[in-house]
Amino acid sequence: MPTPECIIFDCDGILVDSEQITFSVLSEMSREIGVILTETELEHHFLGKSLNSIIRFLGEETGKNLADTFESEFRQRTFDRFKTDLQPVDGISALLDRIRVPVCVASSGPPAKIKMNLALTGLTNYFGDKVFSCYDLKRWKPDPAIFRHAAQTMGYRPGQCVVIEDSPTGVRGAIAGGFRTYALSRHGNEQLLADAGATVYHHHRELYDLLFAEG
Template sequence: MNPTVDEVGLRPALVIFDCDGVLVDSEPISLACLTAGLNRIGVDIDVETVRARFAGTAMPSIMQHVARDYGIAAPEGFVEAVKAETLRAFDAELRAMAGASEAIAALDLPRCVASSSDPVRLGHSLGLTGLLPLFEGRVFSSVEVARGKPFPDLFLHAAARMGFAPESCLVVEDSVPGVTAARAAGMRVVGFTGGGHWGHDPLGADLTAAGAERVVCDYPALVRIIAGAQAP
């Protein structure tokens, strides 16, 4: 059994936040846009299946899975169209996760973002919700590494760029691929189920099964976990 944050009792040197579903409540919006796009090109899939299979996964990997499992190759311009539709939906609906801004601003630890989203979407999401100043210059995208989540490359890249050893990092993640990637990187992980896409399972059993040491559903609980991990 993996040790919990409290059992380890070590102050993390760096907190790495996923973006979608952790900092911003974007997953219900983006998953709905992706589902609608896949349906348009003949992929018979519903939003819950898209959530279970693709949440936290970069678009290139998603399209590889669709081609392999459904036998449908996306037409030219499909990914770009879905991304544009998603950004338009963000403009109308996207919100920061409740309590995120205040909690992160008060966090007395180095922090960064490591996300499967591309840099344009990351900048758009964090800028739109007012969170970008909290992470300026410390936002890392899966396009910067050879392999996205569930491989450890992105988290290792973020830690290296920030100048910290993997074992000293604490990751906050909302998806199974993200938790898997963090554990493969040798990092501790707290699962987060405060996003709208987690209404089916606020306890996050699949995040625990993937290796999350604790699962929390809001920022006050997350702050308590990190504060406990800060104890000398």
């Protein structure tokens, strides 16, 4: 199997350990509008999906129009938590230190959130301005557009790249775009990730050899 010439990383759950914070805030805000969902339930149903899809679901459950207020309140609460609690995913800095091919980020999050979280966790210098957001394209995973856009902008074809994801939604998008895909499983969802088409691993310390020892 050829070694990659470019590596495209998802952000949340791959670079920054933001998902527990995100689902904690979502659970709190859901309860406040009368929808009781645990963090585990939210993670199971919405990991890797857009915030808009969650807001639509909550709006349908409550019969309320949440479009104008929910996202801004959610962003403020999560940003406040990120500033005090956010950490890089274990092992990611050591992995990035070893990689000698171009890397970039392709995330469903807003550009400002991605850049803030990379800065808070000390990862900005690994990626510079090579940060791509679904918000810029108005197309969300599992649509493969963000991965194709990232690869094209970096100057590579899908077959020359690999994608690193942690959600079945993201994996399906990458596979649909023609990318070899590896998925970090930390949620007991190994089978879902494998069924979506990814090669599954469980800690970033494993990934370098998977990527560069197979050639």
